Amino acid sequence: MNLILFNTNEIEKPLPIADSRAQHILKVLKVRAGESFDVGLINGPRGKAVVISQQETHLSLSFHWHESKNQFLPINLWVSYCRPQTCRKILQECTSLGIQSISFFDTEKCEPAYRDSKLWSTGEAERLLIRGAEQAFCTLIPKLSFGASLDELIQDTPNKGEGIALDNYEAPTELGANQSYAFPIILAVGGERGWSKSERDVLRQNRFKLLNLGERVLRTETACIAAIAILRSLISD
Missing domain, CATH: 2.40.240.20 (Hypothetical PUA domain-like; domain 1)
Known part of the structure; x- marks a missing residue:
């Protein structure tokens, strides 16, 4: 550390x-x-x-x-429950990058056992957030929350800012192709098996842009890190 x-x-x-x-x-x-x-x-x-x-x-x-100049990136990550080891990487590495919140939620293709992992009930998740901040030489810990579904998260976040959802199948444009986004941003990432048709419909109905990270299929934690890095590069100082 x-x-x-x-x-x-x-x-x-x-x-x-x-x-x-x-x-x-x-x-x-x-x-x-x-x-x-x-x-x-x-x-x-x-x-x-x-x-x-x-x-x-x-x-x-x-x-x-000493006086602190730490500040969060104006990025809020919504990500489906994944394998516990994947979630551990997301918690630590995305904290190191400086996002302001992480919300895990159920998707239709998510394995139910993932949300029941001891990761969420033993304090380990919170310790991983701290470890990520310590690695980054930063004191800021993102808010960690949980949702029952994509619908619930959207309903509980009335002023969400611009929404971006990563999608391998129906997204027409790469995330990095658009050089202008309205921050703060919600970055929504599906699970290991992606979004269902009804979830894509919900995202579109709530004005989320479906964007991709290129033709390669990435692991969930890699997609989160890559997307945050791209968005970080577009934030005006």
Whole structure:
């Protein structure tokens, strides 16, 4: 990890030696008493932490914060439940890219078992978001939410901005061919078997543009990353 993140309620307490962050500080960064390392406050500033002392059970740390210039990309990702390992990659890598929210939802071709994975009930998904931010040397954690269906997500998002849906079969144009989009954007990505006919109809009825990423068939996590990177390149500074 390039940045070690803390919650607000943790910075006044000793860091237990058993905590994975303490292990990283001592064994990977090899920081000793009196030395500093890079830290961040979740959804807050970055700064430096100094190891005041190392005890058998904990580290005592002192935090010093700097002004933060972090900001989210104006991109919200909607993606079908996929295999847990695929979802893990999406959570971490798309957080590293800086999107502001990720919503997972059921599609008609989605395997029901995917939404019942322990990934969603054990706190692992939230930890992967943090890991993605730490990799990117950023403190911002995207909002994570879940929907029962595409219809439900659309109904719950009245002011969604411009909608783009990736599609391999009926999209006439490549995402990168249009150099002008109205941000913020919702980027909708179907599951491993794509959209159903009725889902395409719902997308069109709600003014989502069906766009593709070229003739190659990509894995879901690759499609998410590629599309976010293309959209990022089109955002005016």
